[in-house]
Amino acid sequence: MNNNHLLKGMLIVTTSKSRLSASMYATMSISFWGVSFVSTKAVLGKLDPYSLLVLRFGIGALFLLLLLLVLRIRMFISLKHLPHLMILGILGVFVHQVLQATALLTINASSAGWLISFSPIFTVILSLLFLHEKINFTKLAGMVLAITGVLLVTTTRSGHSLQIAMNIGFFLMMLSTLNWAIYSVLLRSLKLPYSPLLVTFYMSLLGLILTTPFIIRNRGWESLSLLTQTEWAHLLFLGIFVSGIAYWYWGKALEVLEASKVSMFLYLEPITTLIAAVMLLQEKILLISVAGGIIIIIGVIIVNGHLVPMLFNFFKKKRL
Template identity: 80%
Template sequence: MTYYRSKLTASVYALISISFWGVSFVSTKAVVGKLDPYSLLVLRFGIGALFLLLLLLLQRTPLKVSFQYIPHLIILGILGVFVHQLLQATALLTINASSAGWLISLSPIFTVILSILFLHEKMTITKAAGMVLAIMGVLLVTTTRGGQSFQFALNIGFFLMILSTLNWAVYSVLLKSLKTPYSPLLVTFYMSLLGLVLTTPFIIRHKGWESLSLLTHTEWAHLLFLGVFVSGIAYWYWAKALEVLEASKVSMFLYLEPVSTLIAAVLLLQEKVLFISVAGGIIIIIGVIVVNGQLVPMLFSLFKKKHQ
């Protein structure tokens, strides 16, 4: 029972991360009109790093790390924070959010392949079936959110977005395989700090600070959400999920990102919701449950309670 409880807790961490990342598209859309994408990244990493530092200080966690693990943190920070966010920010300049949402579904596929090759994880019929279900659900959700998911122009944004999904798969596998004796919170803090250092030249180049006075209270709220919850908590919880679950199983939660984006768009942007989108979201959820092996235990638990 403890085994299933730890898996369920890890699944909740991954679900929270994906929920925040899904809503981030809406918050980014609300702020990007006033700030350029690269200055927005700098502020996100800065707010995220400060928030994580406060958590570490409250927990009285030592900030010192051994020299032998510094290369690990640098690699994770460059791939998971700097390169990933820079690729997506650049890609979104030439492709729409619907196209980006569909392309995100490639990341779990890359992660499964890399996990089999380097982490010796096994591909089962259950995993394959759940993945197919999730992909079908993503297609239903994304193709009804703009109708341009398959109308890609041969531009650099298309290839950069695919590269970002491959990069995220590599990051997730490395985060799982690079064993460090430090907590996910401390690792995430140094990743955010490195992201801040590497992206600072962008805000200097674009003079992004000049636009800060133009932000309204609502836009500042979106910016704080992006920093604290998206760049801080989401990355932290993703690392906590990878402590327990296989990288291929955690990556399957990425299929839920379009669902989170859809819900946020309906609630915050008053976008219309279609029945086919709801059906797609349900299919995605079933696929993720199947891949993570939670379906049978959940059904057994419900059956047991019903007959007690």
């Protein structure tokens, strides 16, 4: 009996450590992705979106390949899993990054950071459509609140503060957010029998292959001589930390936690983006955009059923 209790205790401790590690991986991924909007915006002045992505995927794939060789991870992939990897690579890497890089041509980095936190709403909508989950009044109210926040973030910067900007960049950013929700659900549900590092390498390699024809068409290599040391540093950060480590750690987090729980870490991304945009790009932050971003986060928390437990724990601690 004592042995059973001891084993259960060890299992609980091990599970807690695994969940804590997964949470750390997700937090680091979100931090890197939050800054990625700023780094992408900084380089887009010299490079077109496709040339930027080719360099980013190339640096990321090379870094991940070196890691695989150092760690002596077998690189064999079964042919039956190749279609799964291609779908993940196209959605999570190629389509997602093309949409974001193109969107950042016309919107600022901080707005992009706020909008990406809308992703958990799409996760709930996908669950309603394909998993036949039921929606209640609380979830509906949260969705309406989050959509209101999105409308505030996407307002024009002119005197008509409540006039919605007819800006293709905001539309593309929302598409990338929907695309990311689909990618996260697929990555979790497919459960590929390979290490997240290996899966990330092949996805980055696929992104490189798919974008290379565009840099040839646009003669993007001619712009490389225009890049400063600071811009090269941004590119290295995008390749190594964003395309490499962040995707790898996100996959490691999804090995332990459910996709819906991992998506909760997206709340942290706009904060990282906001700080980086102010410090590195000297972006001016409108109060209405910050208010909209906070409303998005509150709405998403309500939809995912986290607000009531959070308030209950808060007031419980106050009493103690």
